Amino acid sequence: MSAVAVRNEVTVVAEIKGKPVPLYISVFKEGKIIESLVKSPELWQSGNRISFKLKSEGDSLKISNSRVPDVNESDNVIRILRK
Numbered sequence: 001m002s003a004v005a006v007r008n009e010v011t012v013v014a015e016i017k018g019k020p021v022p023l024y025i026s027v028f029k030e031g032k033i034i035e036s037l038v039k040s041p042e043l044w045q046s047g048n049r050i051s052f053k054l055k056s057e058g059d060s061l062k063i064s065n066s067r068v069p070d071v072n073e074s075d076n077v078i079r080i081l082r083k
Contacts, residue, residue, distance in 0.1 A: 004080070020042075020044035024066070025039060025061055059079065064076050
């Protein structure tokens with residue numbers, strides 16, 4: 001999974017395993033949550049790339065959904081590359 005930000009528009013590229021589900025996104029800066037978002041599964045309709053705006057300039061994201069079991073939560077945290 002990767003994330004690239006241009007200004008505060010973030011594009012995430014991820015492998016979709018199974019059916020798309022709602023995304024719970026935590027934005028971190030220096031290890032502290034500075035923003036939380038919930039995004040609809042419709043974001044995945046165009047394939048494995050999603051884009052959304054952030055209100056803040058975080059340095060990493062955690063994408064999760066506590067309602068769906070995840071055998072490897074370590075691959076849900078991504079650093080945000082700024083361009």
